[in-house]
């Protein structure tokens with residue numbers, strides 16, 4: 612993840628929750644925050660639950676997250692465990708639809724990342740399609756069908772109610788979808804690794820600044836990291852199409868200075 616942002620032109624800092632809890636680092640000086648994948652707090656009681664609790668039950672950290680989300684010159688990316696965290700914080704698909712571009716860290720949770728239908732950890736390369744959306748990191752990438760790595764056990768997006776899902780679909784807030792071999796959105800296993808409705812692999816905020824996704828684009832920002840691609844691409848592609856996401860974030864930061 613660090614090298615993907617670094618390649619796109621960012622100065623990247625590796626900050627952990629201990630740094631934030633002890634006020635060694637604050638989010639105030641950063642333009643972007645990236646919640647990376649993994650098994651935070653060993654995923655005790657469920658994926659990212661400990662991580663979310665560390666934010667929500669620490670007044671100082673929570674206030675920092677609130678302030679970061681409220682600023683209009685910031686962006687965030689959550690991948691996998693980070694996507695699960697953003698769901699728990701309500702930064703994506705909040706239960707109160709009005710709070711889509713909300714001002715606090717702790718909007719009410721409207722989407723739950725539950726166990727894959729297969730009841731196993733799915734770690735493999737899948738196909739996704741990028742659809743048009745407000746997501747700033749995906750600008751100019753819509754209509755692409757790309758391969759991407761997934762590696763998760765809890766990627767099945769369950770919405771608190773149908774109104775939240777319909778709002779997501781109506782406002783194009785589900786910008787990345789699992790697709791089958793002919794490019795149609797799918798809920799079918801194994802093409803859709805978890806069973807998410809409408810093939811949803813990612814969610815973004817209405818203003819496009821916050822993006823949470825289960826697949827790992829940072830694991831395929833170099834061409835050799837793709838286990839498969841069409842032969843014509845292999846011959847001509849010098850740079851992985853996923854690098855564009857990170858470059859988009861950099862351009863957005865330069866164009867949106869406060």
Ligand SMILES: NC(=O)CC[C@H](N)C(=O)O
Nearest residue numbers: 648649691692763764765
């Ligand atoms: N790669 C990851 O971030 C894994 C996320 C989470 N621990 C899961 O299994 O669902």
